[in-house]
Amino acid sequence: MDVKLGRVVITGAAGRIGPTVREGLREDADHLVLVDTADIQPEDGAETAVEADIGDRAALCEAFRGADAVVHLAAITDEAGFDDLLDANVRGTLNVLEAARRAGVPRVVLFSSNRVTGNYPIHHHVFPDEPPRPDGFYGVTKVAAEALGQLYADTFGLEVVALRVGSFEEQPTETRHLATWLSPRDCVGFVRAAITAPNVNFVAAYAVSGNARRFWDLSVGESELGYRPVDDASVYAGDFPDDDPFWHGGPQGGDFAGPEALLPHLGE
Template sequence: MDSQLGRVAVTGAAGQVGRTVREGLGDAEHLVLIDRSPLPEPADADRETAVEADITDVEAMVKAFEGADAVVHLAAIADEAAMPDLLRANVEGALAVLEAARRASVRRVVLASSNRVTGNYPIHHHVFPDEPPRPDGFYGVTKVAAEALGQLYADTYGMQVVALRIGSLEEQPTETRHLATWLSPRDCVGFVKAALTADNVNFVAAYAVSANARRFWDLTAGENELGYRPVDDAAVYSGEFPDDDPFWHGGPQGGAFAGPEALAPHLPGGGTQE
């Protein structure tokens, strides 16, 4: 694919990842910024267009994607929630975006997946993207489904789909787990740009995480399939966190995101047991 960024549509542009991506794709020919929340009017109307729309509205997405060379799909409920809400936003939303991209003849779609599709692997396990999913909650389950939809559209319609399993995007690590999971803003933009421009893509799932010495996830898919090697390492902040933090004693990679207590508030029926 052309290394020059053309017209790129970004869903969820008002969110944390969306704001980072918007700033990092300043060299794109044109950005179409989509969110259901109102966006500030672009400073340069020749280079940006703001669209207020819900991603589950296929017709609105088709219109927003017209003329786009690629779509970066970031809109989602990005935390644990009740399954019906997650299904609508994260699964039906992903399907609507993929279908709208197909109808608008957009060939490349970058899906924001999550590291939490494998959050129930133990911390001592080095996870490759082609290993079976082990989601740490309902949110992770919906991201597994979104990846499967991306694979389906790649196989069925010949679309080029990249699912980036995004780590913990922060300016710098704020908790012990981030020493393994941190994604710096610089590396976030690097992964997205690589996913937009890599050649010979059918379907690729890759972990988007910085080059942290203590990371759980394998980076070769990003390096080999997308051509991006992250540059930052959370180790430079390791002195700010205790070496004997209980997180390192064992348990799931999802940390506090995993386990019965994290899931209980979102179980059907409020998690009560007769």
């Protein structure tokens, strides 16, 4: 690739997606700063590891100095108690955006989620500018994180890209993934495009592979970020039954949606 990425910070670098993004950006980045509460070992002099929590704004400001972009992965990534989600996914995102502003970082890539629209029915093709319909508290906090990104773009001129990530897996493991799968290759492709796309103010785009059965429109990712996904879950369709109840109707969030998913986190 002929576009250098500069100095890139990755929060949540030791998480589930972090290692894939780290490996995918190493060749084109001048330097990677890997931020996590876990102990990370830099592979060479082109990486720096910072042990910090996204609740520590001062530590983030220090880690972000001199960076050209921040890729914000750190979060609680599934349904949980609302207070915990609020701290990690909303206050944590605020800390990242504010630290980026104070450190003079021009661009932040936020990992949002397809679950900000998980309560749309499976037969509805969703565009990123349609109203949110989150399928749980997790989705609600990602809606709030996107709103914070829009606020910082409008108020402070920070360039923000919110990637509504699909189901990140090496390959589909359930029927829903035939619509929602995000391959590792496409994940890195979307992140690289989100870092390098010109003329960005605020962009919210679905980051999902080019699955034939997908629910989400990919035109924003192509027109605003310049990335068209290359993988398609349909090559794995034979691994799953055609008459799976998931396709009979219901929300796009599948088992993530509905009272059974939310009630355990509401207490008594």
